[in-house]
Amino acid sequence: MIITNSTFTLKRSKIALLILSSLFISACNETKPINTEKSASLSEVKALPLKNADDLAPYLNRNIQDEVFYFVMPDRFYNGNTDNDQGSKTDIISAGGFDKADKGMYHGGDIQGLQAKLPYLKGMGISAIWLTPIMRNQAMQGDSSGYHGYWILDFNEIDPHLGSNEDLKRFINAAHKENIKVFFDIITNHTADVIKYVECHGEDGLQYLMKEDDGCLYKTLAQVAAGDTYQAVIPKGQENLKSPAWLNDKKYYHNQGDTTYEGEDSIYGDFSGLDDIDTNSPEVVTGMTEIFKNVISEFKPDGFRIDTVKHVNIEFWAEFAPALVDHAKAIGIPEFFMFGEVYSGDVKELSAYTTIGKMQSVLDFSLQFALQDTLIKQQGTHKLVEVFENDAYYNDSDSNANQLLNFTGNHDMGRFSGMLKSSDFNYSEAEIIQRTLLAHAMVYFLRGVPIVYYGDEQGFVGDGGDKDSRQDMMPSLVDSYNDDDLLANIKTTADDNFDENHLFYKTFAEYADIYYQYPALRFGEQKFINADNKPGVFAVSRTLKDEEEIIIVFNTAKTEKSVALGFTLKNGEKIYPAFKSDEFVDGTLTVPPLSFAIYQVR
Known part of the structure; x- marks a missing residue:
């Protein structure tokens, strides 16, 4: 059954292909090797520099819908100062826990390391960096360390394994000079285990x-x-x-x-x-609000991601969230933005925190689950329709679905490529690459704000969630990390993995370039055009008033699929080389397997 939106009408003028990403599967359904050295990239076709944070509005006044996020665990990224590897030199509770060979211990990455790699992130088109929690932790609990940052003791200073307060301020200043925002991950639900x-x-x-x-x-x-x-x-x-x-x-x-x-x-x-923490207590509401007002005043971050939101009473958020946004605006951060982690695929539950809870946004777990359904479990693209048809639930005075944060995987559930690897479909490496890139394209170009989980741009896979998805970007000594072959290259995590020529790094940079060029991809109203109850074509339009209309077409099937879109390309018009002009005949587009296309129709 093909599902279409009969009310959809296309403008027939000014049709231009923006980008087409196509990785082919043969008719016998066997994946062919991908030649990453010879495949043409959008940047080569354009022969122009790709857009990055330099091309955006100044960070201080930039809307959240203009961002491309990079979610990073500082301890696993890059070691800029080995002197802080063991943490505090004076406070034993926040000292030790360093063992690069143990996936549950500190590995030495720090804030200075992040600062050193700002050019790497900027080159990929990143405009906002979200850090896992960085405040001072209890270094050890049981047989594991607080490398992840979620065991906070002190809300006034950075964890000494990551650096000093001054290091953090220097990093934020350096990011802001590059027109890149910095977001903190904060916790109000709990502290370290002391009681x-x-x-x-x-x-x-x-x-x-x-x-x-x-x-x-x-x-x-x-x-x-x-x-x-x-x-x-x-x-x-x-x-x-x-x-x-x-x-x-x-x-x-x-x-x-x-x-x-x-x-x-x-x-x-x-x-x-x-x-x-007893967040039902009025004294706690006041105390936690003051803690994070002080954090904003001290460090001047651009926003917060809030941990474990569904595990705190919603009345707390209704007081806490607006108070922090108002405080940030009062001290000169007009676009301060907060989004919560509500681990649920239920749109009604997710949206309750942006409406009743007065939070600006949440991570879109409903979309992530739909990506799993369509691209891992090979269910129909109607699963995506089921998500987007409920977008109105998010609408209120300061929230809408375009502000949701889109992602393919994370430090808890694992990486999308790892989910593909462990699925029952026994995907080949070539097909894992195709499906991973297509999932990221959906994150970038469907409504919402895209997030890249650190290491995805280097083909990281992993053996599961939690510790198994928190690999090192710097050379690792963890055996269970290093036995993975990374996607689209011959490296492992035992190598340094900041390769700016990696297929995924370059592709994500191209995605960001397109995302930044066309406002409709960031602010446009999304309307459904076509879906199927099995793997196949999913198409939407993104329309910005009467100024711009973009059509995005995805094919989740392993065979080419045709769809009538109601417009044609002019004969001989220059289009992206991976696509043949004779595949667009009489208004019907034939989409290669596991690929996507984006068109501008006005």
């Missing part, structure tokens, strides 16, 4: 008495109301680890045991022992 329970950890808080239960079982709100509670205890010598000081008071935490991530305990429970 223990007598019933689970003994009177001193240093034992572990409930091994058979694998944690401290959650106490429900009903149990708490009936007086069945845990007795919270802070081990001797750890009473003043957190900053600001009010965070050391046990009364500002729920203290109800470990969450199962479902039901009420997803709000009130501890994440594997991490101290769950």
Whole structure:
């Protein structure tokens, strides 16, 4: 069944092909090797420099919809200063945990390393950098370290493994000089695991008495109301680890045991022992708001990504989010922007945080799940329609679907290429490359703001999510990382991976170039044109008032597909070399397998 939008009408004048990316699969459905050395690129065809952050409006006044994001874990990127590898030299709680051969330990990447690689990021067309949390962590919890940044003790200073506050300020200033924004990843749901329970950890808080239960079982709100509670205890010598000081008071935490991530305990429970903050408390709302107002004033970031949003009561966000945006505007950051992590594919649940919760945007997990459905599980392109037909749920005074943050994978769920590798379809490397590039094209050119997960531009794959998707860009010593062959080259993660000639790096730079050139791809209203209930053509238009109309056509099938779009190319018109003019006949476009095309029709 072909699904079409009968109300769609195309303008027949000024038709021009903007870009076509095509990686072919033979008629017998066997993938052919891709010659990455000889394939023509858009930059070669144009013979012009690709657009990057220099070509955009000044960062301070730039709309979020103008950005191309790079999501990076600083510890796994580049080591700019080996002197900070072991963390603090004076505070033992934030010292140590450095072991480059262990995927759960610090590997030495830092803020100075990020600053050194700004030209690399700019060359790929990146205009905004989102860092995993950088505030001072408890260096060790159990047998793992806080390399990822999510075990915060001190909200006033950067983790010493990553550098100093002054290093961070220098990095932000350097990025701003390149017209690149910097976004922090922040946490209000929990702090590092310091508070223990007598019933689970003994009177001193240093034992572990409930091994058979694998944690401290959650106490429900009903149990708490009936007086069945845990007795919270802070081990001797750890009473003043957190900053600001009010965070050391046990009364500002729920203290109800470990969450199962479902039901009420997803709000009130501890994440594997991490101290769950009582965000229902008015004092906590005020305190957390002041913490992050101070962060904005001190470092002048351009926005925040907010962690674990669905695990905090929504009333908290309704007060917290507008207060921070207002504060940023008051101190001269007019386009300060915040987006939340709501790990859900349910559009109604996602949009609740941008409307009721008064947050500006969220990461679009619904689109990511649809990318998995269509490009990994080989379901129909109607799965994409199911996402976009609900875009109106996001509309309010400061939110709309064009501001959603699009992504293919991340540090928790893993990389899109890794999902392809581990799927039941036994994809070849060539087909993994094709599908990975097509997924990124959807992230760039469908409505929303594109994010590239660090390492994707170098063909990283990985063995799964969490630690298995947090590889080193600098030469790695982790065996389980280094046994992966990277896509589209002969390297592994044991090599330095900042290759600006890599197929993916160059392709993403070209995607950014097109994205920046045509405002309709960033601000245009998206309308559905064509979809199918099996792999095939998915087409949309992006229209910006009466000024510009763009048509984007994707083919998710392993064979070429034809679709009637209602316009034709002029005979002899110069088009991208990967596409043959005789494949567009009488208004019908024949799209090669696993490819996409973008046209301007006015």
